Amino acid sequence: MSAQTAPGLSVAATTAALADGGSRPAAPHTRHRTSAQRVGALAWWVAVVVVAILTVFPLFWTLVTSLKPAGDILSGALDLVPRTVTLENYDRVLTEVPFGRYFANSMLLAVAGVVLNLFFGSLAGYAFAKLKFRGRRALFVTLLGSLMVPGIVTMVPSFLVLRAIPFAGGNNVVGQGGVGLLNTWWAIILPGAAGAFAVFFMRQFFSSIPDELGEAARIDGASEFRIFAQVYLPLAKAGAAVLAILTFQAGWNSFMWPLIVLNVQEMWTVQVGLASFVTDYATDYGPLMAGTVITSLPVLLLFVFAQRYIIEGVSHVNAR
Amino acid sequence: MTVTTAATAPPGRAAAESAAPALAPRPPSRQWRIQERWAWLFVALPIALFAVFVVIPAGMALVMSFTSYSVIGDSGWVGLDNYRRLFLDPYFFIALRNTAYYTLLFVPLGIVVALATALLLNRNVRVASLFRTFFYVPVVSSTVATATIWLWLLNPQFGMVNIALGWFGIDGPAWLYDSNWAMSAIVLMSVWAGFGTNMMIYLGGLQGIPPQLYEAARIDGAGWWQQLRYVVMPSLSRTTFLVSTLLVIGAFQVFDQAYVLTKGGPGNSTITLVYYIYTQGFGNLEMGYASAISFVLFAIIAVFAVINARVTGRDHT
Numbered sequence: 001m002s003a004q005t006a007p008g009l010s011v012a013a014t015t016a017a018l019a020d021g022g023s024r025p026a027a028p029h030t031r032h033r034t035s036a037q038r039v040g041a042l043a044w045w046v047a048v049v050v051v052a053i054l055t056v057f058p059l060f061w062t063l064v065t066s067l068k069p070a071g072d073i074l075s076g077a078l079d080l081v082p083r084t085v086t087l088e089n090y091d092r093v094l095t096e097v098p099f100g101r102y103f104a105n106s107m108l109l110a111v112a113g114v115v116l117n118l119f120f121g122s123l124a125g126y127a128f129a130k131l132k133f134r135g136r137r138a139l140f141v142t143l144l145g146s147l148m149v150p151g152i153v154t155m156v157p158s159f160l161v162l163r164a165i166p167f168a169g170g171n172n173v174v175g176q177g178g179v180g181l182l183n184t185w186w187a188i189i190l191p192g193a194a195g196a197f198a199v200f201f202m203r204q205f206f207s208s209i210p211d212e213l214g215e216a217a218r219i220d221g222a223s224e225f226r227i228f229a230q231v232y233l234p235l236a237k238a239g240a241a242v243l244a245i246l247t248f249q250a251g252w253n254s255f256m257w258p259l260i261v262l263n264v265q266e267m268w269t270v271q272v273g274l275a276s277f278v279t280d281y282a283t284d285y286g287p288l289m290a291g292t293v294i295t296s297l298p299v300l301l302l303f304v305f306a307q308r309y310i311i312e313g314v315s316h317v318n319a320r
Numbered sequence: 321m322t323v324t325t326a327a328t329a330p331p332g333r334a335a336a337e338s339a340a341p342a343l344a345p346r347p348p349s350r351q352w353r354i355q356e357r358w359a360w361l362f363v364a365l366p367i368a369l370f371a372v373f374v375v376i377p378a379g380m381a382l383v384m385s386f387t388s389y390s391v392i393g394d395s396g397w398v399g400l401d402n403y404r405r406l407f408l409d410p411y412f413f414i415a416l417r418n419t420a421y422y423t424l425l426f427v428p429l430g431i432v433v434a435l436a437t438a439l440l441l442n443r444n445v446r447v448a449s450l451f452r453t454f455f456y457v458p459v460v461s462s463t464v465a466t467a468t469i470w471l472w473l474l475n476p477q478f479g480m481v482n483i484a485l486g487w488f489g490i491d492g493p494a495w496l497y498d499s500n501w502a503m504s505a506i507v508l509m510s511v512w513a514g515f516g517t518n519m520m521i522y523l524g525g526l527q528g529i530p531p532q533l534y535e536a537a538r539i540d541g542a543g544w545w546q547q548l549r550y551v552v553m554p555s556l557s558r559t560t561f562l563v564s565t566l567l568v569i570g571a572f573q574v575f576d577q578a579y580v581l582t583k584g585g586p587g588n589s590t591i592t593l594v595y596y597i598y599t600q601g602f603g604n605l606e607m608g609y610a611s612a613i614s615f616v617l618f619a620i621i622a623v624f625a626v627i628n629a630r631v632t633g634r635d636h637t
Contacts, residue, residue: 157377224358253462
């Protein structure tokens with residue numbers, strides 16, 4: 001289920017290679033630059049600053065708008081510093097719409113996704129990387145292949161599977177009669193709990209750790225679970241951290257699946273809440289921008305603090 | 321979206337690696353059987369979840385596309401009726417046309433912007449990594465948040481886009497409220513929101529080009545453009561193949577933006593295929609029909625992925 005897979009992976013993966021710096025020779029750091037080099041350097045600075053403004057400014061403007069009183073939003077649209085700073089938009093968002101509730105829901109679902117993906121991803125990823133068993137190859141290829149099927153194909157049937165889970169939500173033994181797991185947290189958590197991506201990601205990580213470590217422990221008589229938990233898992237911490245970050249981001253930002261399986265407003269996530277907010281408050285930009293800031297904040301903060309960690313951790317995975 | 325992950329390792333390679341131990345002579349020992357038992361214990365739950373929520377639904381989707389399943393009321397086997405109906409459904413063709421328009425605009429633009437920014441940042445200076453962070457920021461925000469931001473940026477009167485166009489004496493269109501411009505606005509927004517990912521992939525590719533190639537080209541008197549044309553682009557053909565494949569697959573599945581910003585309007589100009597599947601399946605509850613459309617979409621994506629492989633990856637496939 002695409003709900004919990006990470007869109008940012010390939011980014012992180014390729015960022016890895018960047019840590020060592022460019023192979024394309026940079027402008028030489030000599031004191032005597034030719035005027036052509038100076039023009040080139042200036043053009044470079046202009047270009048990167050313009051692109052950076054284009055990427056960062058909209059977010060900045062969103063933040064600024066969210067802090068303006070209703071009267072200033074349209075009349076003072078261009079003011080980059082609010083004439084008066086107010087939190088009234090945030091107040092409205094949190095009182096008129098249960099945004100605090102949405103926030104808690106999203107947090108619960110994203111954290112559950114992280115915990116379960118780490119757990120199942122590590123277990124299965126380890127088994128695929130380090131344990132020998134019949135059917136291993138076929139299973140792994142199936143798993144990998146599923147990453148290429150567009151999420152839309154399985155969307156309708158997944159909905160029906162959730163609806164037909166036996167004994168849940170008023171269902172009988174064959175899964176008929178009730179609503180199954182729809183409108184429960186499980187409808188989001190279960191399909192995303194053991195993402196093929198998490199398994200694949202952790203397998204790559206465990207594969208990069210030498211086999212000899214496990215062999216040595218095995219000779220010492222350690223059980224397979226102890227070898228996993230005490231020998232390999234501590235060495236895979238960096239990979240697990242990256243997986244946690246990517247899974248959190250994907251879970252927090254997922255929109256379509258929660259929109260489909262949760263119909264009770266108290267259960268909505270921030271993304272679904274914000275989307276309905278757009279419908280209801282289409283021109284009320286103050287609260288709208290405040291809601292956007294609240295929605296974006298956790299992942300933005302995570303990105304700011306974890307950026308380096310992602311790069312380091314994934315370079316380990318990609319090194320093989 | 322999920323497909324992105326395939327980027328990390330070509331499946332062929334991974335499969336080959338995992339195959340090696342399986343072919344090794346099996347140790348007949350008891351220990352091996354114990355290990356196998358543990359292995360199954362480790363993978364049992366994840367595989368069960370995978371079967372229930374991926375494998376079974378994929379099979380169900382195919383079967384359902386031949387039925388008139390609609391949640392409530394009777395449902396029965398209708399053979400190819402859903403597919404036949406599709407070809408007479410004007411909305412399907414509107415959705416198809418809109419999606420094609422989006423894809424044709426989004427994919428080339430996405431490649432050009434990603435490559436250009438990657439070339440800009442491919443420098444061995446500290447500030448480059450700072451700007452890499454800045455350029456990547458839009459990717460982190462959710463599509464819904466991004467859409468909301470652009471709703472404000474694209475406001476016909478007070479939005480920054482039209483204000484900025486006004487500085488150059490251009491009278492900006494009504495964007496999301498104008499059926500001629502709504503889809504272009506969504507493309508613009510999507511490129512902004514997503515180019516960071518592909519920029520990173522391109523940067524990875526650029527790092528892999530040996531410096532000697534540039535030197536050799538320079539000695540031959542190649543200028544900036546010629547180096548780009550004869551050194552950079554050929555060396556990046558594999559990366560371009562990956563990026564364009566990801567973009568095509570993503571483009572055909574565009575939904576969030578259209579849902580949040582325009583709800584398919586104005587004048588049906590932003591109904592996309594996935595949006596149509598969503599409204600048919602979960603709005604009208606015609607799940608059999610929705611499944612049929614999603615299979616047609618799947619087939620279209622597969623065909624384009626193959627064509628794309630032929631065009632951009634001809635050296636490698």
